[in-house]
Amino acid sequence: MQRRYTGVTAAVAALGLTATLSGCGTDGGSGGVTLKLVAADYGTGAENSSKKYWDDLVTTFEKTHPGIKVDVTVHSWKDVDREVADMVKRDEAPDIAQIGAYADYAKAGKLYRANEMLAIRTESNFLPSLSEAGKVGSALYGLPFVASTRLLFYNKGLFAKAGIDAPQTWDDIGADAEKLKKSGVTYPFALPLGQEESQAETLMWLLSGGGGYTDDSGTYAIDSAANVETFQWLRDDLVGKGLTGPVAPGKLDRAKAFEAFTKGEVGMLNGHPTLMQDAEKKGVEVGMVPLPGPDGPTEGSMGVADWMMGFKQNGHRKEIGTFLDFAYEDTNVLAFADAYDLLPVTGSASARMEADRKQKKLHDFVAALPNSQLYPFGKTSWAQVSEAVKEKIGSAVEPGGNPETVLGNIASVAREAESAE
Template sequence: MGMTLLLGGCGSTGSSDVTLRLVAADYGDSAANSSKKYWDSLVKAYEAKHSGVKVEVSVYSWNDVDAKVKEMVAAGHAPDLAQIGAYADYAAAGKLYPASDLLSIRTQADFLSQLSDAGQWNHTQYGIPFAASTRVLFYNKTLFAKAGITPPTTWDQLAADAKVLKDKGVKYPVALPLGPEEAQAETMQWMLSGAGADTGGSGYTDDVGTYTIDSAQNVDTFTWLKDDLVGKGLTGPVAPGRLNRADAFAAFADGQVGMLNGHPTLIQQAEKKGVQFGTVPMPGRTGTARASMGVTDWMMAFKQNGHADRIGDFLNFVYSEKNVLDFSRDYGLLPVTGSASTAMSDSDAASDKALHPFLDQLPTSELYPVGKTSWAAVAAAVKQNIGQAVAPGGSPSAVLTRLQATATAADSSAS
């Protein structure tokens, strides 16, 4: 899930005229629904009420936006605002305004608390949540009905369902995308589902932020995946380490997948192909997983060009209930504010009701450790290596131990 706003330099044609430059990620999947349309409409409404401020928005694909902002900052031309995937490196380098220097008390208090907390570096919030999503288990209702099975609530039931689906000829009984595109997400969801309510654990780190990738729970989780799913031929013809999330989603939309972890954008993708699907909370080792994985994309404001007051006024407008809801509804994502979340939860509109299962997971969701400047390096290592943990002859313990060593070294270097 991602998007970037680029608000770069400040041009002035008079003492009160300011141009804010925003770089934003594109959440659309075609020119017809590009995020550029959302920002053009929002900026037009804002500028109509603020004659002294112009906002120039540049929208880039998620493949390019983070790198584009990095290039701009390195060249000494930071945007005023960027909405991208990570903020911690810029915060640690002293390049960002704290959120409290920008936002009204009302706006800052409206953010969902766990998202605001995730936006903190060194106990100060620099990352401003922009869009969120959670994961649930999607299942193909048609394939389940033909197989005479019901959605699972435990790992044992999931494996049993997958076995029946395999016997019925389903190509991917349960898709396990551990390929390099987004393996860090699939990995974290399984880590969370393997951590019981009585044993704690929160994915990649413990409660105080120390990496625990090679914990006994995580080793047990990947051993189960290797032995009980992959080893029994229940994950399809493509090795998990080579199966990317986009390909798994496309296969689900083509009716070839029985079950997989998915985020809200899969709804529209499946509906376009006419797939009858349902969603349930992610199964856990002995019952429903205690937490779902959450993902948040971030807005941040760079100090280089000044204009904190103008930037803050614009952001207060961006985060109004109406604008947050409009964006969330346009792109099938979850609101990051309490007011917009309540409005969506109370809505009976079909499009909003489709997001309710994901919204229900948000309050207890666990996010990536994005406040750690080491996270980018750790995520890259997970993407490249985690598939080996479930490969034939692979060792979950050895792979997770290597990843833990990488994380510990990256953390030490970052500090």
């Protein structure tokens, strides 16, 4: 991994000396332009709202680019995608949006391609796996903004009290959860399959069972035999044995599961870097391992990326590019990643994080990112499929639930949505 990043960084450094801009300027444009940027809030409250990051970034940018103003609005993750969609429907699209999906806007012809906005050195610096996930066809429209990977988290204190070690297989998870339950742990294994972000929890388990949302050719394979077997195991060996706590998985949202973990009420759950930070602040000693599979640790990991995009409506291509080139400088990328214990999306910033001993706690997550598997973001059908997963997947693990039927229903939604693309 280090060699890979070193190559990217060297290429970027070389390009930076001679790069010509692909349609964007660096002198602040012709003046008098105000860019409208809508962004998601990664904070948990006013004290750590993402608005502080954007305010600082914009203040610095405007000092060195007096011809461009940037007006930033920050919305919660529950609202931001809908807010942008409503703006687009009203023909009031922002110039820049930092949200969770881009494919619908790209296929509708509403977005600039990356090479219409960014300097070559900026576009070439994105991690290859993330660049691929940001494409529709062969063109990059979704610019990765921040990323994370997932690992299995466990409470070291509760594990020590129960006399158990970190799990490596599904059988280990079941055995450890039994002992945690006997020692009085409220949620031996928290399994959030409620509507908040169950599409992520689902993908982690599908990957651990050797499946996924799509097959190797990129075709939806949601009701594959491997996926059905995974959810049968969850239904029978975790939920059916009362090892997932007092709230039914289909009713448990990720935020509630994470909150319970920080309170010391959860033995195990799938987590991301921000949870590690929050738990340690509350005095929970966190252990982390790759998500176990049937026969051993899962080789791949689920990766998640959020996206930046530039809208064509206001015609501010040059100014958008100038701002984004600035936003993707290492210092700015790392500042946001540091604030929320997330991962940088560029090769040069990733290399700097890997070399920083102060960031050692994130090194396992950084190492997992290049080989991680992301949602099929480039499919316009994915938004509809994701909603179907959120709505239906919890019922697959209910007592008497039928994973084959539930996954088959979601697969039908996927096929219909994809045929309409």
